[in-house]
Amino acid sequence: MSIWARISEFLSTVPANALSNLIEAVRTVFEGDPELRRRVAFSIAMIALSAKMAKADGVVTQAEVRAFQQIFEVPREQARNVARLFDLAKQDVAGFELYAERMARLCGSGQPNCAMLEDILDGLFHIAKADGFVHEREVAFLQRVAEIFEIDEQHFERILSRHAILGEKDPWLVLGLERGAPFEEVRARYRRMVADNHPDRLIARGVPEEFLAIANSRLAAINGAYETIERSMQRT
Template structure:
């Protein structure tokens, strides 16, 4: 009788143990499933954000990431990372023009804007055309034949300066996150206006309007313009710093860093780090861009460093 009870007890203990093990395994499986779903949701959010940034339908890409089984979400993430950014569309009435059919709308917009500035004084010179071709070919890696295929877009820009906001919007939509590219285009447009010497009022107005739409500040405009005139603009510009009042210097150097004169030291540091990344010559240099452009970048990084040093000293 005792032996039978022991066997019964052992079987009961074994049964209870197996039940606990099965329960733990099911709990572990449920936990793993929840964990994998959390990973999927995180991946879907990341894929959706990248898709939105690249001009794709974020809902479709995020939905596919959630619906498809593993390991497809990983493949989707890799695929969307390597997918080229979708080009923004020009308005239908413009993209149906022969000048823009089957053309890259961003390059076509750059050419049209370049033409608007060049023609704003009434005529386009050979020097201006040479500068435009040299800069765009060098900075965007285009061959002469590729560049010549955008001649009609250039001609359209000459005849339709009233459409400048349409073209600036296309460029800003595509390159708004690339401050280095926007600054390079500012250099291009100001360089066009400065060909042959100092710019006239019509060219300056057109250039300022275009650059304002692209997010270029008054300081950046004057700084880039100074690169063509050989002047200094920024920390060393405007006379001897020792001869200026503290209030004037704070105002000037705050403008260099793009902050208000009463900005805190933390705000100044944040602006400084951002500008160093944007203006660093290693980032701005792009193959065969003009040497003056690299010189401009070097001067700007000096102005930014020196302005930060001064503001850090007076704000500490």
């Protein structure tokens, strides 16, 4: 059974007013299967938080809906329940902090800076920038989610740069390096980041295959940053 069929089956049993309790319900329903529990929890968190992210600036645009659809390739037969959750969540931003807190507790081993939480935040960035303009309320939403996920300020700034939210991407910041670091350090850091962000790593920590567009986008930013630094060093 596909992850979407599992999610659709699960959502079909959840009352319409139970959005804030979904993560606890996931913990109970899938208690005997930790891997499936992480995959379902990740997917539901991405759907609900994406809807609230889109609503953060006061209006859900068609561009944001399309961005949501780019990440979530939902089979037609499961689309109704997924749309039900998205529509319920997008009514307002209220409750997102509690939702993010429960997701943080459930994530992986539960340790600070859990890699799956960065995967979720990356998906939210994709939604935020979809309409070509990131509203200050959307940035505040992202910052607050990052705080709840225990993603520190420096780490958050690297993610901001990776998505070019505040202008052109800073390749040094994307790789988390001091400007002018030796090329050997740049290359070692790049190789480590590529290995850490390989799609297989995301799958291993519970990210469903349907969400690997997140990994591909992140790898593209990392590759671009490395190539930019490499070219600049060759010119000097």
